[in-house]
Amino acid sequence: MLKRQFFAAALAAAFCAAGAAAQNANNNATSGAARRTAPARTSPATQPAQETTPEQQPARSASAPRSPRAAGEAAQSRAVRETFDSLVDGIRRADAAAVTKLYWNSPQLVLFNNNGTVTKSWEQARSNRESLYAKVLDVKLDVRDVRVKTLGPSGAVVTCLWDQSQTAEGQPERATGRLTIVYQKVGADWKIVHTHTSPDKPSPSNLLPSERTPAVETTPPARPPAKP
Numbered sequence: 001m002l003k004r005q006f007f008a009a010a011l012a013a014a015f016c017a018a019g020a021a022a023q024n025a026n027n028n029a030t031s032g033a034a035r036r037t038a039p040a041r042t043s044p045a046t047q048p049a050q051e052t053t054p055e056q057q058p059a060r061s062a063s064a065p066r067s068p069r070a071a072g073e074a075a076q077s078r079a080v081r082e083t084f085d086s087l088v089d090g091i092r093r094a095d096a097a098a099v100t101k102l103y104w105n106s107p108q109l110v111l112f113n114n115n116g117t118v119t120k121s122w123e124q125a126r127s128n129r130e131s132l133y134a135k136v137l138d139v140k141l142d143v144r145d146v147r148v149k150t151l152g153p154s155g156a157v158v159t160c161l162w163d164q165s166q167t168a169e170g171q172p173e174r175a176t177g178r179l180t181i182v183y184q185k186v187g188a189d190w191k192i193v194h195t196h197t198s199p200d201k202p203s204p205s206n207l208l209p210s211e212r213t214p215a216v217e218t219t220p221p222a223r224p225p226a227k228p
Contacts, residue, residue: 077148080156080183083190087181088143091164094136096129104184104191114177114197139166143179154185161200176200 066074083102090098103109103122111119119125146160158181165174182194204212 072153073150076150076153076156080148080150080158080190081146083183084146084148084158084181087192088141092139092141094133094139096126096133100126100129102192104186104193106193108193110194112194112196112198114175114199135169137167140164156183156190157181158183 087099087102090102100122103125105122107121107123109120109122109125111125113119119128142163143160144163146158149157149159151157158179160179161176162179163174163176165172167173177197177199180196181192183190184193185191
């Protein structure tokens with residue numbers, strides 16, 4: 001009986017020792033294989049870029065599309081500006097026909113002129129231009145600070161500052177001023193229905209005393225320093 005127990009114990013010990021040896025052998029083999037097959041380390045500069053999924057990609061910034069109303073106003077502003085540029089070009093060429101065709105052909109046309117006079121009706125505006133341009137040469141017109149303001153689908157206002165020089169009846173002359181033009185869409189064209197031109201430096205005699213600015217700006221005398 002004792003011999004059988006001793007034999008069983010010895011057999012169990014031998015089996016455990018064999019299992020441990022096999023496990024150590026497998027671990028060593030795995031470690032060796034891992035060491036042999038492990039890829040060489042690469043520096044961050046040589047590592048391939050990681051692919052990103054559409055969810056991980058940053059959202060692209062895209063400007064919101066213009067609304068139909070904004071697009072219409074932009075197109076309207078461009079059309080009015082083109083008509084204004086045609087006016088400037090006609091004045092530079094002293095072309096009465098090219099200028100007057102841009103005005104509203106109506107007896108109700110009213111123009112406030114730079115010299116203080118008032119022109120009423122398209123026929124009178126045409127006659128004035130023809131008479132003026134017959135004695136004018138070398139017109140130079142510079143416009144700046146041009147602004148276009150739309151007033152609904154059929155109206156617009158253009159404002160600017162102007163500087164004009166020319167030769168009239170052999171004498172050079174020059175003037176500067178401000179200009180406001182009211183446009184109205186008549187049929188498919190933009191027409192001038194009113195203008196208001198005024199000098200940017202009016203004569204003090206034409207101003208109310210309360211509106212006159214001093215010729216020289218004066219500063220109040222400096223106060224003496226407060227005593228401690």
